[in-house]
Amino acid sequence: MMHSCGVDHHSGDYTDQQRADLRVVLAFNARMADAIDRCRDVGAVEALLDPDPLRFMWVDEGAGRIPEFLADVDEALARAPGLPGHRRLGCADVAGGGAATRPSVATHTDGQVVYAWLEWEPGVGDRVRVLRTHTDSNGAGEVETVVDDPADCFRPTAIIDASGRPWVLYGRADGGAVSVWCRHHSGDGWSDEERVSDTAHPSFNQEVVAHDDGTVEVCWQGRVGERFAVYSRRWFGGRVSGSWEDTRQVSPEAGSADGENGPSVATNVWDPAVTALPGGGTAYAWTEYRAGSYQVVVRQRAADGTLDEPRVVTSGSDYALHPSLAVTT
Numbered sequence: 001m002m003h004s005c006g007v008d009h010h011s012g013d014y015t016d017q018q019r020a021d022l023r024v025v026l027a028f029n030a031r032m033a034d035a036i037d038r039c040r041d042v043g044a045v046e047a048l049l050d051p052d053p054l055r056f057m058w059v060d061e062g063a064g065r066i067p068e069f070l071a072d073v074d075e076a077l078a079r080a081p082g083l084p085g086h087r088r089l090g091c092a093d094v095a096g097g098g099a100a101t102r103p104s105v106a107t108h109t110d111g112q113v114v115y116a117w118l119e120w121e122p123g124v125g126d127r128v129r130v131l132r133t134h135t136d137s138n139g140a141g142e143v144e145t146v147v148d149d150p151a152d153c154f155r156p157t158a159i160i161d162a163s164g165r166p167w168v169l170y171g172r173a174d175g176g177a178v179s180v181w182c183r184h185h186s187g188d189g190w191s192d193e194e195r196v197s198d199t200a201h202p203s204f205n206q207e208v209v210a211h212d213d214g215t216v217e218v219c220w221q222g223r224v225g226e227r228f229a230v231y232s233r234r235w236f237g238g239r240v241s242g243s244w245e246d247t248r249q250v251s252p253e254a255g256s257a258d259g260e261n262g263p264s265v266a267t268n269v270w271d272p273a274v275t276a277l278p279g280g281g282t283a284y285a286w287t288e289y290r291a292g293s294y295q296v297v298v299r300q301r302a303a304d305g306t307l308d309e310p311r312v313v314t315s316g317s318d319y320a321l322h323p324s325l326a327v328t329t
């Protein structure tokens with residue numbers, strides 16, 4: 001059974017059994033969160049969990065075995081030992097108690113903090129909410145809505161550029177096609193909604209980075225033929241307005257030759273990550289499926305736009321997914 005991404009994620013076209021499975025998953029999520037809050041070591045629990053959490057985004061993909069699977073995980077959770085010397089600090093509910101999911105946070109050297117999340121209203125749909133605050137405010141501020149009309153939205157991403165301008169990017173379905181959209185705040189208010197991705201449906205899983213020169217670079221996975229590829233697009237502008245450069249595919253294109261650091265031929269790729277390099281360059285990472293296994297690949301782009309050969313950084317014998325990138329000083 002295929003599940004289409006409707007606006008009601010808690011019912012849709014689920015069967016009674018699938019709704020029951022969803023309640024089991026949500027109850028386990030609450031127990032796991034409580035154990036983490038009580039400073040339990042949940043490493044053994046995480047080792048048992050499927051390394052791809054998207055497998056259970058829709059419970060109809062669990063093959064009816066979710067309760068059986070979580071029973072074993074619950075036993076490990078019950079045995080989770082405490083972490084000596086660890087304690088949880090206080091927290092603030094920045095979302096105001098709504099049905100908030102998929103949070104993102106960005107900070108800036110001037111003390112700005114931007115939170116973004118999805119808020120779901122049963123039977124209606126998703127809205128993208130934002131809170132702009134300051135490190136001295138402990139999460140205080142007025143929640144704003146950047147996607148007010150209920151829609152089918154996906155995982156927002158917050159960033160603050162070098163000029164101190166907050167951005168929020170998100171996936172959103174429009175006319176049956178999923179694309180990456182954005183809005184940014186320039187003092188007078190939020191800009192109009194703008195579509196960033198111009199690649200085939202579905203284009204989503206965006207990540208974003210702010211470069212020191214004031215540009216903002218977005219990468220995402222988009223459809224190309226019968227597979228996915230990773231794309232990048234960069235925004236150039238001043239304090240008030242700017243423009244987007246042409247979209248560029250940064251994962252290998254069809255017909256690429258093998259490089260000295262590993263295979264660079266076109267294949268199916270997912271879950272991009274991006275980070276800025278000193279001097280204006282960019283590093284990208286993604287997961288690709290090749291020869292029956294998943295592996296993480298890294299590629300760099302120099303400030304002049306030159307792409308180096310992709311480098312495989314995992315063995316290819318494990319289930320390597322969802323990479324993250326960081327740059328040391």
